[in-house]
Amino acid sequence: MQLDNLYQEVILDHYKNPQHKKLSPTYDAQVHHINPSCGDEITLNVTLSGETVANVSWDGVGCSISQASVSILSDLVLGKTLAQAQEISDSFMALMQSKGTQTGDENLLEDAVALAGVSQYPARIKCALLGWMAFKDASVQALAKNQ
Amino acid sequence: MSFNAGAVIADFPILSRTVRDGKRLVYLDSGATSQKPTEVIDAESNFYRMHNAAVHRGAHQLAEEATDAYEGARSIVAQFLGASVNEIIFTKSATESLNLVAYAMGNAPAGNRFHLTSGDEIVITEMEHHANLIPWQQLAARTGATLKWFEVTPEGRLDLSNIDSFITSKTKVVALTHQSNVLGTINPLPEIVKRAHAAGAVVVLDACQSVPHMPINVRELEVDFLTFSGHKAVGPTGVGILWGREDFLNELPPFLTGGSMIENVTMTSATWAKAPKKFEAGVPNMAQAVGLGAALTYLQRIGMDQIFSHEKELTKYGMSALLDIPDLSIVGPTDLEMRGGTLSFTVGDIHPHDLGQYLDSQGVAVRTGHHCAWPLTRKLGVPATTRASFYLYNTTADIDVLVDGIRSAQKYFG
Numbered sequence: 051m052q053l054d055n056l057y058q059e060v061i062l063d064h065y066k067n068p069q070h071k072k073l074s075p076t077y078d079a080q081v082h083h084i085n086p087s088c089g090d091e092i093t094l095n096v097t098l099s100g101e102t103v104a105n106v107s108w109d110g111v112g113c114s115i116s117q118a119s120v121s122i123l124s125d126l127v128l129g130k131t132l133a134q135a136q137e138i139s140d141s142f143m144a145l146m147q148s149k150g151t152q153t154g155d156e157n158l159l160e161d162a163v164a165l166a167g168v169s170q171y172p173a174r175i176k177c178a179l180l181g182w183m184a185f186k187d188a189s190v191q192a193l194a195k196n197q
Numbered sequence: 198m199s200f201n202a203g204a205v206i207a208d209f210p211i212l213s214r215t216v217r218d219g220k221r222l223v224y225l226d227s228g229a230t231s232q233k234p235t236e237v238i239d240a241e242s243n244f245y246r247m248h249n250a251a252v253h254r255g256a257h258q259l260a261e262e263a264t265d266a267y268e269g270a271r272s273i274v275a276q277f278l279g280a281s282v283n284e285i286i287f288t289k290s291a292t293e294s295l296n297l298v299a300y301a302m303g304n305a306p307a308g309n310r311f312h313l314t315s316g317d318e319i320v321i322t323e324m325e326h327h328a329n330l331i332p333w334q335q336l337a338a339r340t341g342a343t344l345k346w347f348e349v350t351p352e353g354r355l356d357l358s359n360i361d362s363f364i365t366s367k368t369k370v371v372a373l374t375h376q377s378n379v380l381g382t383i384n385p386l387p388e389i390v391k392r393a394h395a396a397g398a399v400v401v402l403d404a405c406q407s408v409p410h411m412p413i414n415v416r417e418l419e420v421d422f423l424t425f426s427g428h429k430a431v432g433p434t435g436v437g438i439l440w441g442r443e444d445f446l447n448e449l450p451p452f453l454t455g456g457s458m459i460e461n462v463t464m465t466s467a468t469w470a471k472a473p474k475k476f477e478a479g480v481p482n483m484a485q486a487v488g489l490g491a492a493l494t495y496l497q498r499i500g501m502d503q504i505f506s507h508e509k510e511l512t513k514y515g516m517s518a519l520l521d522i523p524d525l526s527i528v529g530p531t532d533l534e535m536r537g538g539t540l541s542f543t544v545g546d547i548h549p550h551d552l553g554q555y556l557d558s559q560g561v562a563v564r565t566g567h568h569c570a571w572p573l574t575r576k577l578g579v580p581a582t583t584r585a586s587f588y589l590y591n592t593t594a595d596i597d598v599l600v601d602g603i604r605s606a607q608k609y610f611g
Binding site for chain 1: 551566
């Protein structure tokens with residue numbers, strides 16, 4: 051079934067067992083992002099150590115795509131420098147906009163390549179991007195605060 | 198003529214197409230927008246093909262034909278609603294109609310019936326679509342008036358227990374929906390209208406979810422303003438209706454100003470044409486108005502009573518089939534009295550987006566999300582719901598596909 055391209059096993063696993071889904075008591079920046087077309091919401095905390103992502107945690111409500119995507123993102127960027135996180139994020143953005151023509155760089159994106167199928171469902175791309183936008187926003191704020 | 202769903206389906210060309218690898222299209226999203234019968238599509242395109250010219254202007258034959266077609270559509274709408282022809286205003290959407298009333302009231306000078314100040318109150322309900330919430334919220338903010346709302350009970354009905362103390366002599370406007378686009382609830386208008394009028398308030402009715410589905414007569418409803426959108430009533434997009442009592446329309450200041458809506462203009466001042474022209478600045482959406490005329494003619498030929506009872510049967514069948522599904526909860530009234538053919542629900546922990554996506558893979562089109570009524574879904578404690586909404590071209594076979602789809606989705610995401 052074509053739907054299986056969208057709901058890969060990895061996505062359903064992350065959805066059922068989301069990673070880092072418990073807001074840390076302390077943080078450098080906390081953001082709250084909303085997807086106004088569907089009502090999905092996420093709160094995301096970022097703590098930096100210099101220019102390295104020391105901690106990412108989040109809580110939220112949303113569909114399997116949005117929840118799995120932020121779970122995968124948290125795993126991916128933890129311990130990375132902001133420059134590395136940016137590179138991953140740019141690559142993920144390009145994958146989402148690829149309309150199904152790309153499979154994604156597995157070395158860079160790891161589990162996030164499972165979300166490649168989302169790019170064939172235009173209405174769901176914003177679901178996949180919710181957590182990534184929140185992380186981008188939070189990391190910029192955290193960096194500004196620490197400087 | 199008895200209702201024949203098979204014949205109706207044949208009138209809607211889109212219903213014979215397939216989606217997602219050859220699945221039959223099961224369209225259960227008419228609450229968002231309805232599909233169009235061939236005669237509506239033809240009426241709109243024939244206007245462009247044969248009669249296109251700017252209405253109410255020009256001395257040529259096409260301008261005459263266009264004006265006749267446009268004004269003919271206005272007569273059809275008036276007759277459909279049991280109204281006078283001068284009370285029918287074409288807008289681009291029901292959203293624009295509601296904004297028109299709210300902004301026009303905001304333009305009313307002191308001494309005008311519609312003038313609002315900080316001592317006044319605007320009453321709405323918690324089940325309003327954003328289009329009948331935000332215009333009033335913002336009008337209150339601009340004028341200093343107070344916005345109040347009737348709350349919704351856990352059963353999905355308006356809590357009117359305090360209606361007499363809630364609507365008072367301070368209340369200038371009571372704006373509410375006839376039928377909730379999320380819950381399917383039909384609101385008890387007679388009680389509300391009676392109380393509003395006793396308090397001296399005007400009643401503005403959002404009839405987007407009722408006019409396409411049941412017989413409506415504005416004189417019998419006794420409301421003061423009523424709005425609906427063409428595209429939900431098998432008509433084209435880009436056309437909405439505002440109906441208002443003629444004396445009120447004449448007292449209400451204009452919203453948009455410009456061509457067509459004037460009586461006399463100098464470099465420093467202008468006076469207004471009478472309604473409806475006062476509220477139709479600029480060249481209107483003519484082909485769409487003509488298409489709406491064809492749509493209402495079509496609905497009337499089928500019979501609004503027939504459509505209403507057909508949908509009632511579907512709702513009864515759908516309600517019982519849905520409630521048989523484990524973990525499925527209906528969001529809205531489960532009794533069939535005073536409710537229309539809109540069924541919103543949640544299914545266990547399956548997020549509505551995921552359910553909607555799964556149903557789509559089976560050819561079933563439903564709406565998911567907060568349905569532009571975010572305060573309502575928040576109140577009911579659900580971030581989002583899945584909504585199936587029925588219309589004249591749906592059948593129990595469509596509901597069977599929906600129910601099978603939900604059951605397979607439970608296995609898929611389980």
